[in-house]
Amino acid sequence: GAGVSQSPRYKVAKRGQDVALRCDxxxxxxxxxxxxxxxxxxxxxxTYFQNEAQLDKSGLPSDRFFAERPEGSVSTLKIQRTQQEDSAVYLCASSPGHRDIGYTFGSGTRLTVV
Amino acid sequence: AQTVTQSQPEMSVQEAETVTLSCTYDTSESDYYLFWYKQPPSRQMILVIRQEAYKQQNATENRFSVNFQKAAKSFSLKISDSQLGDAAMYFCAYRYRNAGGTSYGKLTFGQGTILTVHP
Structure with a gap:
């Protein structure tokens, strides 16, 4: 596509619920x-993916956070048993190559945990 | 670890005037990139300007220019002839130049500066 697409744009989750955020x-x-x-x-x-390989997940705050990119295109960020401190905007960015500095950001998903 | 600090939570400017946003950073590396991003309410990060650390010349993009002081680890953004559309959150960001190894080109952002433009 022309840009990086993220869905949903907004997500409200009850504490303890699992959520999945998508990045195209x-x-x-x-x-x-x-x-x-x-x-x-x-x-x-x-976290960072190079094609389908997750090469760096050092920033994931806990083992409740999991990300995947199985075919090297669409990626999903999953948060299990959401907690209030998970409330944030989750941004996805892509670039043509691993040395490239031309990042394109999506508009993010705003997650609110109630 | 690299850190980026923006000490001005908020700034304001009159339309057509000039404003400067400050940014300092800390790194032990000598070769890196610095960026200024704009984030409007739509939340999408938009690149304003970037600077390669090995270049002594300050980057310029139309009304936007930087003052890069490598020894002082300072990287300020000057917006000339401010326009209403410049109102947004501005982030300074750092990236280690060598995207191999463990850095993978990830960006380290400052806390941001909210810029208000008054008509």
Missing amino acids: PISGHVSLFWYQQALGQGPEFL
Whole structure:
């Protein structure tokens, strides 16, 4: 597609519920990043994929967070047993290659845990 | 670990005037990139300008320019002839140049500065 598409745009989850956030990167982009942006803060790195390989998951805050990109295109960020501190905007970004600095960001998913 | 600090939570400017947003960073690396991103209410991060650390010349993109002071680890953004459409949250970001190894080109962001433009 023309840009990075994320869905849903908004998600309200009850505490303890599992959620899945989707990212559709630009077709052919090798690199895919997930970031977490708390209200009024800068984004923080969660995880990185190069094609289907998850090469860095050092930013995932707990084992309740899981990400996958099985075919090297669409990626899903899953959060199990959501807690209030998981409320944030989750941004996805992609770039053509792992050395490329031309990142394209999606508009994010705003997750609110009540 | 790299850190990026934006010490101005909020700034305001009159339309057509000039404003400067501040950013400092800390790194032990010598080769890296610095970026300024704009985030409007739509939430999509939009690249404003970038600077390669090995280049001494300050980057310029139309009304946007930077003052890159490598020794001081300072990277400020100057917006000239401010327009109403410039109102947004602005983020300074750092990326290690060598995207191999363990960095994978991930960005480290500052806390952001909200810019208000008054007509």
